Amino acid sequence: MSSVVRLLHAPQLADAPDAYAATAPADARLVFLAGACPLEDDGTATAPGDDAARAARCVETVEQALQAAGATLMDVISTRVLVASSAQRELVTAR
Structure with missing residues (x-):
């Protein structure tokens, strides 16, 4: 599955498994999703x-x-995970 999202790894920053930034082409259509509840x-x-x-x-x-x-998950540039708990293990599980 291909995507127009381009992940950017900054060589001057610490090596990380995830990209430090991502871009989409200027002509890309933006889709804004409401929050997802379980x-x-x-x-x-x-x-x-x-x-x-x-x-x-x-x-x-x-x-x-x-x-x-x-669109598909391959087209997602940014996400935010909110967990209604102060227990770090719950955040780790959700991520």
Whole structure:
């Protein structure tokens, strides 16, 4: 699967597994998604207490919204993960 997103690794910065920046062509169409909540299609909460399952459901929701816009996860430039907890392990699991 190809993408127009270009990941940029800055050689003068510490070696990291993730890119430090990303770009898209100037003529790229932007798609803004609403927040993804761990909800099933019927509105019930996904797997209460299972952080990994809840995060996976959020990704599924994002994939479906992107598909409706004619895009895929390969087209995503930036994400933000918010976890309503002070437990670092829950954030790590969600990421």
